[in-house]
Amino acid sequence: MKLSSGTAAKAIETNALSKHYNGLKAVDAISLSIDEGTIFGLLGPNGAGKTTLISMLVTMRKPTSGSAKVNGFDITRQADSVRKSIGIVFQDPSLDDELTAMENLELHAALYNVPRQERKERIEELVKLVGLEKHLKMQVKKFSGGMKRRLEIARGLVHHPKILFLDEPTIGLDPQTRAGIWDYIKKLNESEGITIILTTHYMDEADKVCQKAAIIDSGKIIAMGSPEELKNGLGGDIISIKCDAHEGCREKLAGLSWVKAVLKHDGILNVRVEKGEEKIPKLLALMEKNGVNVESVSLRKPSLDDVFLHFTGRTIREDEAKPADAMRLRRKFMRR
Ligand SMILES: Nc1ncnc2c1ncn2[C@@H]1O[C@H](COP(=O)(O)OP(=O)(O)O)[C@@H](O)[C@H]1O
Ligand SMILES: [Mg+2]
Known part of the structure; x- marks a missing residue:
């Protein structure tokens, strides 16, 4: 079954994409397509396969079988082009605490070969977008959790990616900070026209932020649509x-x-x-x-919780994801 979301240009297209770990089907033949410019949520409980799915899309993990295109580039044959065209924010802060916000951003810009003359302007524009313009010279270790997450989002955008991947962007943050991050995500989708793929196990997050969501359980998509469609679908x-x-x-x-x-x-x-x-x-x-x-x-x-309950007979458990995993993945990505 091909789950499609219209005729617009595609940011992502996957075809029976799978990842198996010793017989465990972490991602089980997922076929989906995501329109450019969408805020798309991968929603599912801990262990559903969300991180594994986006890890393959950002070329950090190789599929066991199946294929995918990101911005039109094949994730296995054109991995470099994929990487240059995307930004990533992992679950756990991975900024250099000893450096200032500005230094962290400049480092990333240099790593991605953003021309020197463009850097300053781009960085200024982005820190404004995430409301950190007054903290550019502050060492990151003095930042709150929410400020760090905003800085990471800005950093993920420095090299003008067409897609930003956010893996559980508000995990571990207090409710007010989470709501703030949601606003920034929506704002940058509007102002930059960027496609945003986020994973979350928070139903309210998917409901408030995403224009479209795929509910994932045990490596499979069990439902897909706008939050309204999903909820109204129950009736x-x-x-x-x-x-x-x-x-x-x-x-x-x-x-x-x-x-x-x-x-x-x-x-x-x-x-x-x-x-x-x-x-x-x-x-x-x-x-x-x-x-x-x-x-x-x-x-x-009906809420998205009811939709999940309807399809699986269970509620999404509020298990916290494992931050150590996220850190390891980022290091692996940066080494390339
Ligand atoms: N490197 C790995 N080796 C073996 N199993 C893994 C590995 N990474 C993830 N898994 C397993 O794959 C499944 C999906 O994990 P994951 O993609 O992290 O889920 P989610 O991000 O939705 O919480 C889980 O059962 C997890 O334990
Ligand atoms: Mg995860």
């Missing part, structure tokens, strides 16, 4: 009932003609129905009749 409302309902009760509810789906998770029954507000009294009456103790009830529109 109806979700009534969440915190209760001690047993499996028999869940089955009874699932058998009702007006119930679209029932999932039980962590002591919560999620019942998907049309016109939820009218169904709450019916449901509660039914629970009482079956001797179920109801602690609380809430009504909401």
